[in-house]
Amino acid sequence: MVMEMRSRTPSSTGLAFESSIASAGWAQLPPWLKDLKESALQRHQQLGLPTRRQESWRFVDLSPLTDRAYAPLSGSLPTLPPQALEAFLHPESNEFRLVFLNGRYVPTLSSVASLPPGAIITELSQAISEYPELVQPYLDTEIGPESMDTFHDLNTAAFEHGVFMYLPDNTVLETPIQIMFVIHNLQEAPLAVYPRGLFIIGQSAQVTVTTTYLGLPESEHYLNNSVFQWILKENAQLNWMILQTESPNSVHLASTALNLAQDSQANIFTTTFGGQLSRQNLHVRLLGDNAHCALNGLSVLNGTSQGHDRTQIDHVSPHCCSEQLYKSILADQSRSEFDGTIVIHRGAALSQADQLNRTLLLSDEAKVHTRPQLRIDNDDVKCSHGATVGQLNEDELFYLASRGLSEQLSRTLLTLGFAGEIIEKIPVQSMQQHLRALVSQQLNASETKQTLKTGGS
Numbered sequence: 001m002v003m004e005m006r007s008r009t010p011s012s013t014g015l016a017f018e019s020s021i022a023s024a025g026w027a028q029l030p031p032w033l034k035d036l037k038e039s040a041l042q043r044h045q046q047l048g049l050p051t052r053r054q055e056s057w058r059f060v061d062l063s064p065l066t067d068r069a070y071a072p073l074s075g076s077l078p079t080l081p082p083q084a085l086e087a088f089l090h091p092e093s094n095e096f097r098l099v100f101l102n103g104r105y106v107p108t109l110s111s112v113a114s115l116p117p118g119a120i121i122t123e124l125s126q127a128i129s130e131y132p133e134l135v136q137p138y139l140d141t142e143i144g145p146e147s148m149d150t151f152h153d154l155n156t157a158a159f160e161h162g163v164f165m166y167l168p169d170n171t172v173l174e175t176p177i178q179i180m181f182v183i184h185n186l187q188e189a190p191l192a193v194y195p196r197g198l199f200i201i202g203q204s205a206q207v208t209v210t211t212t213y214l215g216l217p218e219s220e221h222y223l224n225n226s227v228f229q230w231i232l233k234e235n236a237q238l239n240w241m242i243l244q245t246e247s248p249n250s251v252h253l254a255s256t257a258l259n260l261a262q263d264s265q266a267n268i269f270t271t272t273f274g275g276q277l278s279r280q281n282l283h284v285r286l287l288g289d290n291a292h293c294a295l296n297g298l299s300v301l302n303g304t305s306q307g308h309d310r311t312q313i314d315h316v317s318p319h320c321c322s323e324q325l326y327k328s329i330l331a332d333q334s335r336s337e338f339d340g341t342i343v344i345h346r347g348a349a350l351s352q353a354d355q356l357n358r359t360l361l362l363s364d365e366a367k368v369h370t371r372p373q374l375r376i377d378n379d380d381v382k383c384s385h386g387a388t389v390g391q392l393n394e395d396e397l398f399y400l401a402s403r404g405l406s407e408q409l410s411r412t413l414l415t416l417g418f419a420g421e422i423i424e425k426i427p428v429q430s431m432q433q434h435l436r437a438l439v440s441q442q443l444n445a446s447e448t449k450q451t452l453k454t455g456g457s
Contacts, residue, residue: 032136033128040140040156047150059337059369060308064277065251070192070223072158073102078184081216085109085182088212088245090430093178096121098163100181103193105161113175118168121177124196127164134166139198142231146312147257147283155194155227155255162196165209169202169233176208176428183215183222183247190221197228201236201264208239210428215247215274222247228256232264234288239267239427245438246274248303255281262288262317269426272299272307273438279308286313286320286348297326298422300439301334302446308337315348315381324355327422329415329439330366331446337369342383344376351378355385360392360418362411362446412443 026034049066050057080101089097095113098121099106105123112121120131128135140156163179185191201207213224224246232238246252252275258266270280284293299307313322328336338357359368372385392414400410416439423435 030128030132033139036140037157040153044150044153044157047153050150056310056339059335060279061277061306064249065223068190068221070190072192073104074187074189077101077104077106080182080184084184084216085180085214088180088214088243088434090176090178090210090428092428092430093176093210095175096173096177098123098177098179100161100179100195102183102185102191103161103181103195116168116171116173118166119171119173120164120166122164124162124164124198125160127198131164131166134200135164135198138200138229138231140229142259143229143257144283144285144314146314147255147281149255149281151225151253152227152255155196155225158192158225159194159196159227162198164197165199165201165207167201167205167207169204171202171205173207176210178210178212180212180214181224181226183219183224183250185219185222190223192223192225195224195226197226199228199230201230201232201238203233204235205233206237208427210241210243210431213242213244213246213252215245215250217247219247219250221249223251223253225253226255228254230256230258230266232258232260232266234261235263236261237265241269241426241428241431242271242280243431243435244270244272244274244278244280246278248274248276248305250275252278253281254279256283258282258284258293260284260286260288260291260293263290264288265291266293267425268293268295269422270295270297270309271422271435272297272301272309273442275305275307277306279310282309282311284311284313284322286315286322287317289317290319291317292321294323295326296324296422296425297338298419298435299328299330299336300419300442301328301336302331302442304333306335306337308339310339312341312343313353314343314345315351315353316345318347318349318351320348321352322354325422326357327419328357328359328368329362329419329442330359330368331362331443333363333365335367335369338387339369339371340385341373341375342385344374344378344381344383346377348378349380351381351383353381353383357387359387359389360415361389362392362415362443408444412440415439415443
């Protein structure tokens, strides 16, 4: 399948993507998937790009996306440099790891050990061919309209590869599964990739998954537009950690939809460290009694990066609980946005929802926009939301300096303490250690830039 994206000339209606897909690319697809892709492409072309006139895109600078012409990978995959992935591998997941390079699945870098009876973890295109009875009922059909936008439709029209997971009832995977989407873009044209994920977790099944988006240092401009879909059946339990470390010249657009049935539980962690433009769109629907979700987010940005987190949690059934804690650490001229909405539907009595966004500004030039929101259509609920924005505590810095610590080390320790509330909740130990190292690395890079800027050398 061949697909190109290029920006049109600006008009009174704003910018729009013009997409072309070779008809031969869909000739081998089953009719139901071809229809799905054609409908998504039509919606994408009708919608075009969002503009700042739309409230949910008001603070997003899309110029890194519209100023370039993105194209899919042409030719063969590049050779990865030695040890390119080593620092990002989780030893806990050596038996279960799926690696994608420039959007294509790489079996030689992946490993899937023996699975419990009936469990399936495989590449999505293979699942479409071998297990259509499992894929077709769910792919893009269990997603609420609030989760879908023009980039979701673009992914649906363009995706070729991705991940499929099916866990039968009562299946418990003790070993965490690691999914890696690696970009090593050495071609002249900006690269576009469209990862896709479909995960069906059966009744009383349990799984832990980590997803790593990694842009190697040599990678030039690229677009990573991903869509993940989770269906949790009754009493299912999910831990899912996302690490976004794209290259500085990349655009990262991620959409995730989660449906939780009765008594199911999802703990989600999103961490953002890279990209020129990054946006995480996360929509959770609590569809059964006593469903519970906890969303945790951490963004550590420097330079001129912009990171946007948009969440919506729909309490549809009674007795459901949701918790959100999102933190941002901003240095240099970076910008972040938290746009979080909790919706309590009319039938969702005795719901409990808490939402908090906290931002630490390390520079006078950094900016944050925060909009925690509640939409309540039921009187018998308990909800809270709030936001704080601040800088490092001068008294704490003075105390550490009085104990002989340098200013840079003191700032790093206090910032790590701020981030630690999120990191310490992550159930994969190696990922905790890696995140702490990434936070320190980002801070040190910002300190070095500031020293050079002020002539401190």
